[in-house]
Amino acid sequence: MEPIMSDAGSLGVTDRFAIFEQLHAHQRAIDADASLASAMAYVDLYWPEATFTVHDLRHVTFEGQSGLKQLYDYAHSVFPLEKWWHDLGPVAITGAGHEARAEWRWIVNWRSEREGVVSTGRYGDRFQKRSGVWKCLERTSTVDPNWPAALFQPFIDREEETFRAS
Numbered sequence: 001m002e003p004i005m006s007d008a009g010s011l012g013v014t015d016r017f018a019i020f021e022q023l024h025a026h027q028r029a030i031d032a033d034a035s036l037a038s039a040m041a042y043v044d045l046y047w048p049e050a051t052f053t054v055h056d057l058r059h060v061t062f063e064g065q066s067g068l069k070q071l072y073d074y075a076h077s078v079f080p081l082e083k084w085w086h087d088l089g090p091v092a093i094t095g096a097g098h099e100a101r102a103e104w105r106w107i108v109n110w111r112s113e114r115e116g117v118v119s120t121g122r123y124g125d126r127f128q129k130r131s132g133v134w135k136c137l138e139r140t141s142t143v144d145p146n147w148p149a150a151l152f153q154p155f156i157d158r159e160e161e162t163f164r165a166s
Contacts, residue, residue, distance in 0.1 A: 011100060020091065023102060026042075042068070043072065055141065056152065057152055077162050089106060098129040100129075103123070124140045125138065126139075
């Protein structure tokens with residue numbers, strides 16, 4: 001990836017900040033509860049035809065609003081998200097006009113029971129601006145290859161027992 005300043009003239013500060021706010025809104029939404037209202041607020045961060053691809057122990061793509069809601073519901077019922085905080089790591093935003101890319105790192109920390117890092121990884125996003133609004137069109141999440149992803153396997157093994165739709 002090129003340094004963030006390589007195309008500083010392409011996207012203005014206002015556009016970069018709007019995308020940066022979207023990244024934070026994503027992390028805040030994940031930390032919300034498992035209610036239908038929270039799930040729909042999360043889905044609203046994406047364009048209706050958006051895709052979200054996950055590369056961890058699973059390799060799956062969620063498509064459209066129903067897929068994104070399923071992703072939210074899966075995360076909130078299979079994993080103990082109420083015990084975790086999602087943070088934003090370094091960010092690089094590039095683009096021009098109504099198209100942008102964001103490369104950023106995510107960090108998940110314990111908020112209860114323990115201290116320390118739960119997991120880390122990176123996102124690769126494609127954003128579009130429509131009618132003055134920036135939203136994510138494509139997101140890919142890849143777990144840090146140095147993180148022991150197998151720690152999530154017990155949660156995934158119980159997904160048929162624990163999955164609940166909001």
